[in-house]
Amino acid sequence: MTFGQRTAFTDGKQVISFETAKKWSVRIAKHFVKLGLKKGDVLAVQLPNCLEFVLAHLAAAQIGLIFNPLSPNYRQQELLYMLGHCETKAIITTEKYKHYNLKKLAYEVKKKLPHLEHIIVTGQSKQGEGISFFSLLEEDPEGISDSDLMMHEYKADDPCLIMFTSGTESNPKAVLHTNRTFVATHLMNGPEYGITNQDTILSLTPLAHMFSLPMIMLGLQAGAKHYLFPEYDVKKLVKIFKKEKITFLIAAPAHLIDILHHFDKKEADETSIRFVLTGGTKIPSQMVKELIHVLGCQVGAQWGMTEIGAGTFTRPGDDPTKAWETVGCPCPTGEVMIVDENYRSLPTGVVGEIAFNGDSLFIEYYRNPEATEAAFTEEGFFLTGDQAYIDQEGYLHFTGRTKDIINRGGFKFHASEIEEALQMHSKIRQVAIVSVPDIRLGERACAFVTLRENQHLDFDEMKSFLLQKGFAKYKIPEYYEIRNELPTTPSGKISKEPLRKEAKLLGQSKM
Incomplete structure (x- = not known):
């Protein structure tokens, strides 16, 4: 070897x-x-x-x-x-x-x-x-x-991987990949990430999730060392970063926000991290800027799904602003198109649904032909359900999930706008914005949050924070619910379906 x-x-x-x-x-x-x-x-x-x-x-x-x-x-x-x-x-x-x-x-x-x-x-x-x-x-x-x-x-087209979607359906779909769609395509991503035999990789996200699983073979491909961390604990990370000389970190935004809250500048200066790869949800721009400042590293922003792996990502050589303004360009074997509700291609700068095609695209939803057929356009593009637009340089600007658009009396905005801002509030640990049915306006927004230890944040303080950030009044949540924990999927994303059910009851109680 x-x-x-x-x-x-x-x-x-x-x-x-x-x-x-x-x-x-x-x-x-x-x-x-x-x-x-x-x-x-x-x-x-x-x-x-x-x-x-x-x-x-x-x-x-x-x-x-x-x-x-x-x-x-x-x-x-x-x-x-x-x-x-x-x-x-x-x-x-x-x-x-x-x-x-x-x-x-x-x-x-x-x-x-x-x-x-x-x-x-x-x-x-x-x-x-x-x-x-x-x-x-x-x-x-x-x-x-x-x-x-x-x-x-x-052989190349033999099935090699089944991963269940981390969505909120009662019966998640089984995504089937072959050696060609999973192995061959991700091996082409490795050099794009800039991983070398001088790196030590650490994944804070589960290997059972598509974000981290490919890192096993990418480390083997490059000759990098891979440190395996069985149970996430931010208090142990400083010691691990220093002892193991971690250089390449894979983490969800929630992990990185924790790091920013727990690391002081002296501890950060003693780390060897050169590149942080993040994604999985809307990436807070302020978080990216602070990571670059505090850790002195580069940050890569990635958009992907179980069905397609790493669909787009920024590269180490990109302008740093790309990591907080975009989620990068397509992977080497992929093609991204933005479509309207009739699946027609939209021009540069116009928000629509992300449609993806390429060699990394999954084969089928295993034993679910109806779901498989519904997921593709006639041209073979996979309909992701995610919203974005493409700029003049070909970079993808992710705006959120289609179902997270809130329509308040005809004024539409995306929940991720508010979530991104509140995620960076020093007192907030988790946040999810969902719509509440409203008999007059159609929908209003509700903020479900968990707070950091020994913190208090009332509705008026939350509202003032958002107004000071310059948000229009119609985007400010009108319902505010504090919880000890928010429901999450196995991959660590906040599961909004239970919260939507709660919000529906909130709306009914006001009607």
């Missing part, structure tokens, strides 16, 4: 070299074959960001298994649907995550899913119930050789 004994992956305690990662992934693949798993079978993994997750992913690729990463936050209802929908043959899980017994959950689900044949468990002794992941690393299984793996060798 090109990078041999250099560190490929570490969790701060255990270190795996590139050579060992190859050796162990092949060994695990042989054990999968011994268990009766074959090319085209679905392997689910419900783990945090950890070494076992990475090795399972690499092993699945060795024999053409369809890898299905699942959030450790899923419980019985989600697992029954997802594992049942995919007819999953095996699942890799762990004994405990955040004080919850995922192993017990897997066995409860297995009783109701006859096709689920194997449960493989990390973090336990070999004597525990189920197959110990540790035992798969000890030695090759008897009767399985390298030549046996060749029988399962994958």
